[in-house]
Amino acid sequence: MKTTSKLMTGAASIAIAVTGALPAMAADKWDMPMAYSASNFHSENGATFAECVTAGTNGDITITTHPGGSLFAGADIKRAIQTGQVQIGERLMSGHQNENAVFGFDSIPFLAPSFDDSAKLFEAAKPKMEALLEEQNLVMLYAVPWPPQGLYFNKEVNSVADMNGLKFRSYNNATARLAELTGMLPVTIEAAEISQAFATGVAESMISSGATGYDRKVWESLSHFYEVDAWLPYNYVMVNKDVWDGTSDANKELITGCAGEAQARGLEASKAYTQFTMDGLAEGGMTVGPAGETLMGELRAIGETMTTEWLEAAGDDGKAIVDAYKASQ
Numbered sequence: 001m002k003t004t005s006k007l008m009t010g011a012a013s014i015a016i017a018v019t020g021a022l023p024a025m026a027a028d029k030w031d032m033p034m035a036y037s038a039s040n041f042h043s044e045n046g047a048t049f050a051e052c053v054t055a056g057t058n059g060d061i062t063i064t065t066h067p068g069g070s071l072f073a074g075a076d077i078k079r080a081i082q083t084g085q086v087q088i089g090e091r092l093m094s095g096h097q098n099e100n101a102v103f104g105f106d107s108i109p110f111l112a113p114s115f116d117d118s119a120k121l122f123e124a125a126k127p128k129m130e131a132l133l134e135e136q137n138l139v140m141l142y143a144v145p146w147p148p149q150g151l152y153f154n155k156e157v158n159s160v161a162d163m164n165g166l167k168f169r170s171y172n173n174a175t176a177r178l179a180e181l182t183g184m185l186p187v188t189i190e191a192a193e194i195s196q197a198f199a200t201g202v203a204e205s206m207i208s209s210g211a212t213g214y215d216r217k218v219w220e221s222l223s224h225f226y227e228v229d230a231w232l233p234y235n236y237v238m239v240n241k242d243v244w245d246g247t248s249d250a251n252k253e254l255i256t257g258c259a260g261e262a263q264a265r266g267l268e269a270s271k272a273y274t275q276f277t278m279d280g281l282a283e284g285g286m287t288v289g290p291a292g293e294t295l296m297g298e299l300r301a302i303g304e305t306m307t308t309e310w311l312e313a314a315g316d317d318g319k320a321i322v323d324a325y326k327a328s329q
């Protein structure tokens with residue numbers, strides 16, 4: 001708005017002189033829905049990013065975060081940004097796997113089970129992700145992985161047979177498929193809702209990070225966390241492309257700088273939270289440790305099935321991502 005007023009045409013200046021009306025000088029207000037609780041490290045990171053933008057643009061752009069699914073639930077956040085109901089927001093990237101299998105590149109069991117591997121996989125996938133998002137009127141600003149994914153249960157589990165018939169909370173297509181292949185019953189539940197789901201028995205197990213179990217205090221209902229290191233799914237922050245295109249170059253540069261800092265800070269937080277939150281689960285009373293060899297062997301076989309299925313569903317784009325990742329290793 002400020003730029004527009006400076007560049008105002010002569011005719012507009014005359015109109016103002018005549019009517020006495022001032023051009024709107026109101027700062028841009030961006031609402032940023034986020035699906036995870038305010039205390040989660042992604043949400044804290046997003047709040048710091050928002051402050052960085054608000055302070056750096058001298059209030060030209062004010063970003064207000066809305067964590068915990070309080071403005072839009074996770075599943076609705078991307079559409080809200082695409083359609084301009086909000087300007088910016090954060091979502092689990094693999095949550096879009098039902099639109100296009102390629103979005104699930106980060107939820108392929110055992111393909112990239114460490115922070116280093118997952119960073120390489122993300123770099124391999126990034127150009128395709130950016131192109132896909134642009135087609136959907138979205139611009140990715142930064143992305144941060146969750147800690148490695150492990151299995152939660154309300155009993156000791158040593159093999160896939162022990163999982164048979166359990167109600168399993170899923171958060172994307174890959175987790176629902178994992179449930180099917182292990183004889184469990186998938187039910188999709190947002191992270192913000194899981195404490196209640198476990199307390200009421202709607203779900204009895206899940207795959208997630210130590211961070212999510214810790215945030216949601218799942219030790220109140222669950223007893224075991226098995227480190228499996230299946231994959232590290234990404235959350236990302238995206239902005240509506242029309243909003244982005246309408247942002248001044250100076251502000252774009254500032255926001256890109258804040259996003260770069262958020263990406264680096266988020267990665268460090270994710271690493272630090274890996275052990276911190278597993279310790280927290282143990283302090284809460286859970287049995288925490290690596291999955292046994294039998295279970296791991298069975299999960300690896302299921303992982304191969306899921307990899308084959310994903311490559312079929314994701315076609316040439318999926319193959320190009322996996323090839324680029326393998327070449328970077």
Ligand code: PCA
Pocket residue numbers: 092146147171190191207208209210211212233
């Ligand atoms: N927490 C999120 C996604 C992955 C994770 O570690 C969740 O459980 O919804």
